[in-house]
Each structure stands twice: as structure tokens, then as C-alpha cells.
Amino acid sequence: ATATIGLTGLAVMGRNLARNIARNGHTIAVHNRTAAKMTALVEEFSDEAREGGGELVGSESLEDFVASIQQPRTILVMVKAGEPTDAVIDELVPLLDEGDIVVDAGNAHFTDTLRRQQALEEKGLHFVGMGVSGGEEGALNGPSIMVGGSEHAYENLGPVMESIAAVVDGTPCSTHVGPDGAGHFVKMVHNGIEYADMQLIAESFDLLRTVGGLEPAEIADVFDEWNRGDLESFLIEMTADVLRHTDAETGKPFVDVVLDQAEQKGTGRWTVQSALDLGVPITGIAEATFARSLSGHAEQRAAAREMFSTTSEEHTVEVDRDVFVDQVRAALYASKVVAYAQGFDQIAAGAEEHGWDIDLGSIATIWRGGCIIRAQFLDRIKEAYAEEPDLTTLLTTPYFADAVKDGVDAWRDVVATAAQAGVPIPAFASSLSYFDGLRRGRLPAALIQGLRDNFGAHTYQRVDRDGSFHTTWAGDRTEQEA
Numbered sequence: 497a498t499a500t501i502g503l504t505g506l507a508v509m510g511r512n513l514a515r516n517i518a519r520n521g522h523t524i525a526v527h528n529r530t531a532a533k534m535t536a537l538v539e540e541f542s543d544e545a546r547e548g549g550g551e552l553v554g555s556e557s558l559e560d561f562v563a564s565i566q567q568p569r570t571i572l573v574m575v576k577a578g579e580p581t582d583a584v585i586d587e588l589v590p591l592l593d594e595g596d597i598v599v600d601a602g603n604a605h606f607t608d609t610l611r612r613q614q615a616l617e618e619k620g621l622h623f624v625g626m627g628v629s630g631g632e633e634g635a636l637n638g639p640s641i642m643v644g645g646s647e648h649a650y651e652n653l654g655p656v657m658e659s660i661a662a663v664v665d666g667t668p669c670s671t672h673v674g675p676d677g678a679g680h681f682v683k684m685v686h687n688g689i690e691y692a693d694m695q696l697i698a699e700s701f702d703l704l705r706t707v708g709g710l711e712p713a714e715i716a717d718v719f720d721e722w723n724r725g726d727l728e729s730f731l732i733e734m735t736a737d738v739l740r741h742t743d744a745e746t747g748k749p750f751v752d753v754v755l756d757q758a759e760q761k762g763t764g765r766w767t768v769q770s771a772l773d774l775g776v777p778i779t780g781i782a783e784a785t786f787a788r789s790l791s792g793h794a795e796q797r798a799a800a801r802e803m804f805s806t807t808s809e810e811h812t813v814e815v816d817r818d819v820f821v822d823q824v825r826a827a828l829y830a831s832k833v834v835a836y837a838q839g840f841d842q843i844a845a846g847a848e849e850h851g852w853d854i855d856l857g858s859i860a861t862i863w864r865g866g867c868i869i870r871a872q873f874l875d876r877i878k879e880a881y882a883e884e885p886d887l888t889t890l891l892t893t894p895y896f897a898d899a900v901k902d903g904v905d906a907w908r909d910v911v912a913t914a915a916q917a918g919v920p921i922p923a924f925a926s927s928l929s930y931f932d933g934l935r936r937g938r939l940p941a942a943l944i945q946g947l948r949d950n951f952g953a954h955t956y957q958r959v960d961r962d963g964s965f966h967t968t969w970a971g972d973r974t975e976q977e978a
């Protein structure tokens with residue numbers, strides 16, 4: 497046994513993660529169900545590994561793979577989420593010894609992680625659910641790593657992960673998020689926030705083009721400009737890149753030749769499902785997920801287009817182009833603050849529900865680099881939690897509160913203009929409604945309570961004294977204490 501760590505599952509993610517680990521000085525055992533991928537990796541990258549002080553130790557069989565790892569073993573599983581992950585774990589378990597650590601580095605649902613952790617714990621094994629963000633490129637050059645499982649497991653796994661993670665201001669973007677499913681839960685919310693971020697960017701693009709009259713290449717310039725300010729982030733930078741790209745075949749802007757139906761692998765949906773269970777209004781993420789679904793309903797879209805196509809054309813809205821561009825920037829920033837505030841609320845609620853002690857500031861810290869939502873903005877969130885670890889909502893912290901106050905008029909103008917012009921902006925509009933909902937003195941929830949009491953005797957509370965009350969709606973309308 498020579499390797500300090502092992503990795504099975506050498507598709508794009510596993511292969512790059514293995515290279516990253518090896519060239520950062522670790523000897524890593526590698527295995528893949530289809531052995532050719534293992535052989536190719538070892539042949540192509542053994543020199544690279546040695547230059548970094550590490551080594552790739554390939555095995556064709558799972559038995560040889562396990563035997564080549566030092567005990568207690570740490571084994572990363574990087575295969576397709578769901579059944580393949582269970583299949584690999586089932587094959588591995590009989591070959592392992594007490595105290596070994598199995599790490600699922602795929603995109604598992606956190607409830608699967610909870611189940612697997614329990615099953616392996618009963619066998620004397622440690623199980624870690626680990627979220628890895630940053631896609632292929634991140635896996636190779638430095639991902640953001642959200643590690644669940646026990647403290648003990650992190651003591652073994654952590655140093656290797658911290659040596660391969662992205663680094664921002666000298667801090668590696670890898671942390672022990674919390675026990676059992678916490679790592680995968682946080683990774684799930686990360687992906688949900690990524691959905692919201694992308695939807696907000698897409699709505700900005702649509703508005704700038706449809707209402708502002710800018711061409712994709714001009715919008716690319718706008719995004720470049722935005723990337724030099726508060727909005728600076730990987731996704732904003734990438735948006736400029738994609739918008740500037742021209743299709744080689746037709747010479748048209750690339751964005752015009754791509755079918756406008758957004759796909760999804762499911763992490764956005766999981767985030768929304770979990771938020772519904774937790775009772776956390778993550779409206780930005782939910783609208784972003786539904787917007788992707790809507791885009792895929794081609795038949796309904798065609799029917800509605802045919803029926804209502806002229807309706808929006810009657811409402812062209814005149815705007816001052818430069819003013820409008822700046823208004824959209826402010827609306828994007830304020831909506832983004834809402835989406836992140838909601839995402840962090842969900843992590844806090846999940847931690848409470850599952851008994852995970854999650855340091856929210858450390859989550860913002862490890863999302864600053866390596867992952868898809870990396871952004872300057874996360875520094876501000878990190879600072880907010882450093883100042884007030886138990887803050888009620890990110891929205892009311894001084895920096896974000898000022899940003900929202902400064903942008904709120906523009907935000908309202910953009911939402912109103914979009915409504916008049918018939919441009920769909922579900923994420924912008926729902927974020928503004930969320931903000932207004934939170935800041936409003938009295939909500940019409942009082943009327944809902946009245947209706948519930950009327951049809952179902954569900955009772956209500958009063959503003960002026962304690963207790964639960966019911967009005968005898970069908971009788972003499974006297975109020976009774978319930």
C-alpha cells in the first residue's frame with residue numbers, strides 16, 4: 497500500500513480532481529469501472545504528477561485499488577449521482593476495514609448522504625458527503641469544496657482538499673461545513689443560488705436588448721463594465737464572453753442561434769423542494785427554476801405566441817439608453833442581494849433542522865474562489881457574518897442595506913418598465929416583492945387569517961392581546977378565546 501488517498505470514477509470531474517491531487521504532491525490511487533480511462537490518465541499524466549511531487553497509482557480491479565491505499569484509507573467516489581454511487585459504495589464496502597473513510601464527491605442529494613452515512617457508520621466506516629464546485633476547470637485548477645461528515649474524517653481528508661482547493665487571500669476554499677449531509681446541503685443551495693444568479697443575468701440581457709435596444713456585442717461591453725464594479729464575478733465576466741461570441745457558421749451572435757430552452761440537472765429543483773419543507777421563501781431561486789421549466793414548454797409557448805403575439809408590441813417603452821443601463825445594473829445588484837440573503841437563510845434553516853452547526857461566514861469565504869458563483873460580493877457577506885454571526889437577514893446589514901436603499905428607485909422603475917414592455921422578469925419582480933414584503937408594516941396576511949378562521953375555524957391571534965381567537969362567523973359573530 498503506497499497511496500495516501502484513492503479516487504474511483506475517472507470521468508471529466510474525477511480525472512481532473514485526480515490530476516490536481518497528484519500534482520499537489522500526493523500519491524493517489526486511481527480506478528475506473530472502464531479501465532481504459534484509468535490507463536489513459538496514468539499514461540498521460542504521470543510525468544505531470546511527478547513534477548508536482550506526487551504519483552498516480554493505477555489499478556484495474558477494485559481489490560487492487562483498495563489494497564494500494566494506506567490505512568486508514570480515504571477513498572473518493574466521483575461517479576454519477578444516484579444509483580451508480582450506491583453501486584460503487586456497495587462494491588467497495590466489503591473490501592474496506594474499520595475506520596476507513598468513504599467520500600462521495602458527486603452531486604448527491606443530502607438525504608441520500610444522510611442514508612449512506614448511517615449505513616456505513618453501522619459497518620464501522622466513516623462516510624463523507626462532499627460538494628465540489630467549479631466544474632471541470634475548477635476540479636483541475638482549484639475547486640471550492642464543501643465537506644460534510646465527521647470532524648475526524650476532515651482531519652484526514654481536509655489537508656489534501658485544502659492543498660488542491662482554490663485560494664483567495666491566502667485562504668483555501670475548502671472547509672468542514674458540518675456533520676453528515678451538511679456538505680451536500682450547502683452545495684445544493686450553492687447551485688440554487690447559481691440558478692438565481694444566471695436568471696437575473698438573463699433577465700438583464702433581455703431588458704437591455706428588448707427595451708434598451710442594445711445589440712449582444714454592446715451588452716457584452718456593458719457586462720465588462722459591470723465586472724469592474726460591485727457586480728464583479730465569474731458569471732458576469734463569462735456573460736460578456738458568451739455575448740461577444742459569434743456563430744462561425746451563420747455569422748450571427750451565438751446567443752441567437754442557441755435554442756432558448758434551458759435545461760437542468762435537478763439541483764435547483766432540490767433546493768426549492770427543501771426550501772418548501774423548511775418554510776424558507778427562496779423566491780429568487782424558485783422563480784429561476786420555474787423560468788427554466790417555462791422555457792422548455794415549447795408547445796404552450798407556441799400556442800401563447802400565436803394567440804397573444806401582438807399584445808406586447810403595442811407597449812413599446814421609450815427609455816434613455818444610458819440611464820436605463822444603469823437602472824438595470826442597480827436592479828440586478830439589489831435582486832442579487834435578495835437571492836443570496838434567501839440562500840443563506842435556507843442554509844441557516846437547514847442547519848437548525850438537522851442539528852448542523854454551520855458557520856455561515858465560512859461558507860461565504862469558501863465560495864469566494866473556485867466555484868461558479870465566485871464573486872467580490874462574497875467578501876461583503878463574509879464581513880457581514882464576521883460582524884454579526886447570528887444576523888437576522890443579510891438585507892439589513894449596513895453594506896447591503898445601503899446598496900438596496902441606493903438602488904430601490906431604479907429597481908422599481910425597471911420592474912415597472914419590464915411589465916409595460918411585456919418582458920418577463922420573474923426573478924427581478926419576485927425579489928422586489930420579497931423586499932417589499934419584508935419591509936411592509938402590515939401585510940394582508942391578516943386577511944388570510946380571517947378567511948382561514950371563517951371557512952375552517954383555524955383561529956387567529958390579535959395585535960392587542962395574547963391568545964388564539966375564533967369568531968363564530970355562522971352564528972352571532974361573537975369572538976371566543978380558543
Ligand code: NBP
Nearest residue numbers: 505506507508509529530574575576577580583602603631
Ligand atoms: P458522470 O456524472 O458522467 O459519471 C461518469 C462516471 O460514473 C464514470 O466514471 C462512470 O464509469 C461511472 N459510473 C457510472 Br455512470 N455507473 C457506474 C457504476 N454502476 N459503477 C461504477 N462506475 C460507474 O461524471 P462527471 O461529469 O465527471 O461527474 C461526476 C460527479 O461529479 C457527478 O456526481 C456529478 O454530478 C458531479 N459534479 C459534476 C460537475 C460537472 O461540472 N460535470 C460539477 C460538480 C459536480 P465508466 O467510465 O465505466 O462509465
